Amino acid sequence: MASVPDNLHYSKDHEWVRVEGDIAVIGITDHAQDQLGDVVYVELPKAGDEFAANDSFGSVESVKAVSEIFTPVTGKITETNDSLNDEPEKVNKDPYGDGWMIKMTMKSPGEVDSLLTAAEYEDFTKAEE
Amino acid sequence: MVAPALDLKKTPLNDLHRKLGGRMVEFGGWDMPVQYAAGTIGEHLRTRTHAGLFDVSHMGEIDVRGPEAIAFVNKLASNDASKLIDGQAQYSALTTPQGTVIDDLLVYRFAEDHLLLVVNAGTTDKDWGWISSHQTGEAVKLENVSAQYCQIAIQGPQAISILQMLTETPLHEIKYYHFVRGQVDGVDSIISRTGYTGEDGFEVYAPPDKAEQLWSKILDAGNYGSEEGVLPCGLAARNTLRLEAGMCLYGHEIDETTTLLEANLGWITKLNKGDFIGREALAKQKEERIKRKLVGFEVTDRGIARDHQDILIDGQKVGIVTSGSPAPFLKKNIGMGYVPVEFANVEQNIEIDVRGKPVSAKIVALPFYKRAK
Numbered sequence: 001m002a003s004v005p006d007n008l009h010y011s012k013d014h015e016w017v018r019v020e021g022d023i024a025v026i027g028i029t030d031h032a033q034d035q036l037g038d039v040v041y042v043e044l045p046k047a048g049d050e051f052a053a054n055d056s057f058g059s060v061e062s063v064k065a066v067s068e069i070f071t072p073v074t075g076k077i078t079e080t081n082d083s084l085n086d087e088p089e090k091v092n093k094d095p096y097g098d099g100w101m102i103k104m105t106m107k108s109p110g111e112v113d114s115l116l117t118a119a120e121y122e123d124f125t126k127a128e129e
Numbered sequence: 130m131v132a133p134a135l136d137l138k139k140t141p142l143n144d145l146h147r148k149l150g151g152r153m154v155e156f157g158g159w160d161m162p163v164q165y166a167a168g169t170i171g172e173h174l175r176t177r178t179h180a181g182l183f184d185v186s187h188m189g190e191i192d193v194r195g196p197e198a199i200a201f202v203n204k205l206a207s208n209d210a211s212k213l214i215d216g217q218a219q220y221s222a223l224t225t226p227q228g229t230v231i232d233d234l235l236v237y238r239f240a241e242d243h244l245l246l247v248v249n250a251g252t253t254d255k256d257w258g259w260i261s262s263h264q265t266g267e268a269v270k271l272e273n274v275s276a277q278y279c280q281i282a283i284q285g286p287q288a289i290s291i292l293q294m295l296t297e298t299p300l301h302e303i304k305y306y307h308f309v310r311g312q313v314d315g316v317d318s319i320i321s322r323t324g325y326t327g328e329d330g331f332e333v334y335a336p337p338d339k340a341e342q343l344w345s346k347i348l349d350a351g352n353y354g355s356e357e358g359v360l361p362c363g364l365a366a367r368n369t370l371r372l373e374a375g376m377c378l379y380g381h382e383i384d385e386t387t388t389l390l391e392a393n394l395g396w397i398t399k400l401n402k403g404d405f406i407g408r409e410a411l412a413k414q415k416e417e418r419i420k421r422k423l424v425g426f427e428v429t430d431r432g433i434a435r436d437h438q439d440i441l442i443d444g445q446k447v448g449i450v451t452s453g454s455p456a457p458f459l460k461k462n463i464g465m466g467y468v469p470v471e472f473a474n475v476e477q478n479i480e481i482d483v484r485g486k487p488v489s490a491k492i493v494a495l496p497f498y499k500r501a502k
Binding site: 038066085 | 163173
């Protein structure tokens with residue numbers, strides 16, 4: 001069973017958001033990494049890039065497939081996880097920890113409230129299957 | 130787990146794949162495992178270093194019997210079936226009158242009057258229609274016997290020692306691209322020293338009701354579950370293994386728009402064996418020289434080339450990627466594709482249009498991977 005931590009917000013595109021003050025830390029869920037299989041490449045934006053909610057900010061690739069990744073919130077990138085360049089497998093091993101992808105300053109922090117809770121996301125992934 | 134669509138065909142190992150954690154996908158009308166719990170990279174590497182087990186029961190088999198079996202196959206397929214001896218197999222292709230490819234296949238010779246054609250899963254019905262429609266008075270009896278066989282491939286440096294535990298047939302005596310009838314775990318089988326991974330290995334054909342027995346026994350004999358044991362491998366690893374080995378996949382490198390000569394398959398195109406469908410077109414193309422050629426390339430930038438992406442030189446599209454993927458053993462991103470012959474040279478710099486972004490690559494020699502003998 002894929003892990004779905006309670007303290008995060010989730011998108012229907014299988015990203016998670018952890019709010020740390022006015023910063024949103026974003027990655028893909030355990031369910032998403034499991035569906036993808038071995039992650040071999042992650043393409044991320046640069047610090048300073050700005051995105052609106054639901055914009056594609058990069059892509060994550062397994063041996064077999066390419067998936068776009070979307071920002072669940074609006075804001076400006078402050079930091080990207082460059083260690084994924086050399087160790088993309090962190091996304092599989094620790095999707096909510098070392099496998100994080102970007103940090104953003106949130107333009108409208110209220111946006112996270114429209115995202116799914118852990119329980120809602122769990123129901124959503126079950127319904128998708 | 131997603132339930133299979135009702136109309137998907139299942140191999141006799143379908144239940145076992147699910148029990149082993151296989152992630153099932155549709156492939157050529159079949160419900161097949163794309164990977165198991167170990168993941169594609171793990172399965173690929175284990176096959177290179179130890180052994181991998183593959184369910185290839187979805188492949189089609191067509192029996193050709195009768196005094197004119199060889200002549201009949203030689204009329205339809207590009208390689209020269211008359212060169213086969215009993216117990217030998219041959220890579221060949223069914224060709225259109227234009228010299229393009231209806232399918233690639235293996236031709237097994239059991240006797241002068243008995244050949245078995247092993248064809249791709251997704252093209253079995255098309256091949257059967259094509260082959261049977263070309264029987265014009267030859268003394269042959271054709272039968273689609275696909276449902277009478279399961280096919281299990283054990284591949285990798287340890288394949289021979291694992292399979293030897295289950296059979297008294299001396300496997301080292303079977304030469305590459307030869308086969309024997311023998312028993313595997315007491316089951317009457319065809320044991321063929323062939324494969325699609327670039328490794329030594331065997332493909333075992335047996336009655337479908339024995340598939341689970343053979344599969345399970347091979348996993349046991351190969352210490353499945355231990356760190357250096359055999360791993361069941363899904364279609365994704367099968368694809369990356371064959372790509373590293375530089376082998377064509379029907380529907381990717383070869384199809385009804387590509388000729389054998391363009392696909393580097395001149396070695397199975399026997400223009401002097403007598404007439405066959407497509408011979409004239411291929412002879413003409415050989416004389417006039419091909420205009421495009423299948424090449425291998427290695428991505429030199431960060432990025433992964435994928436099937437159907439454009440190949441660019443100086444910003445202009447010159448060709449198309451037929452297969453592009455990470456290569457787990459070589460730890461590079463590689464691919465194959467067609468380019469005009471004037472660019473088909475090793476070290477030629479190209480770019481791949483990866484979703485709008487040009488990524489540098491260079492043409493390299495095929496195969497990408499060759500095992501140490």
